[in-house]
Amino acid sequence: PPRKNSGVLADAMENMATFAALLRKEMNAHEDNDHEYRKLEIWTRGLISSLDELEQSWFAAAFYRKSVIAGFMDDMSPVEQGDYARYVYFYKDGFIRVFSLLDKLGTVLNHFYDLKTSKLKTHFSYFTVLRQLQLLNVHPALADQLEQIKNSYRDPLENLRKRRNAEIHYMNSEMQDDLWQRHQGLHDKIQLEDLDSHLEDLKQSLEMNCKTLIAAFSYSNEQLRKEISKPKSVQS
Template sequence: MFRTWFDEPKRVDSGSLQKAFAAIADYRKLLTKLIDEQTPQCETYTRYELWARGLANALDELEQSVYCAGRFRESVTHRQEEKMDAEELANYRRHLYFYKNGFIRLFSILDKLGYFMNDLLKLRSERVKRKFSYFTVLRQMQHLHAEPALAKPLQEIKERYQEQLSRLRHKRNMEIHLVNAEMLDDLLHIDACRTDRSYIEDLSANMDDLTQGLEMACLTIEAVFAYAYRRKKT
């Protein structure tokens, strides 16, 4: 959708993004078949199909946020806002909007996936924590020794992207609960002797983390829905 802003053609899915969408699509097709057959669990299958569709939409929105953040970042060359002209400053603000939107959406989609897994696999994570996250669900799987064929690859994915996720989670928490991301830049880079200068963070490093966060989400979604498909197919 947003690629038209940059006079670019519609996205062609590939790599881990395409595999994640394909895994969701296969699961939805299986559920649709079961729904059409009016099986006794028709209502449950309908609920899961809607859940899967919502996750597919959320992944699409996450990818678009990451893409736009990266494209607007390309137009930012200065490390201080005071040195930017009006156009560069506008693109910096646009980058920040989509960058923040991206890391907020990343943890939102993981938590949506966690609620889906908790319901599907009957993990009862709400007994551990009323408002649980994806990571609570993952710990619950390990605690219960539940679904080891899924828990093991999910844990491996989490550990592979641990550092990037930790930095992004910190940004998300600061944005939602304390101060926003650009104010955090000022706190981290303030010069006590030159308060008329505001330095910005390393935008390239930030984008690397966000891009890796998207990759983590894709791999996680693919693993969950491929497992859900096999579980229901057998």
């Protein structure tokens, strides 16, 4: 059956949808000559899709993990090897999406609040945007809330960051464990990584993404309402 959003996932989706709807309403009421609102609306709808895809990646990884019973690669049946491969695929897809989504949010925040983060770093991440938000001190309530959420999930995020970096820059992340084990004993059976621990990191990071989106967009909705309620200048 189709997923029914609930909890922080539903709250995040709702806050983003509200932001997009406010932008659309304002564009319908007044011309968006510089296309700034249109750009923000497209980015926000992209974030909604990205969060949906991240949740699906976690769900699929958790689903296939249930079929992996053996503790060693050599003990797996061909069917179990297939399910393990699918688990690995969706787990990797998930931890890459965790940081991709945050960086997309960083782009929205940088643009909406005119933070000019690109002057610090051409290709900036969400975390660079957060530092810039703190440095400029223009929206301290938002910056403090985002920082608190980030710190609350420091360990799972750092675990996923290391695996993401290994995956992108060095070798398949799950093979690092295999390589280390080969160093310990060349002919020993390869023991699987701690699948449940890895899945928990992904679940916690999904939750962190949701809470970050809730904080960012609930605050931004207030700011946008204030902005669009200001009297518009009439040009002759």
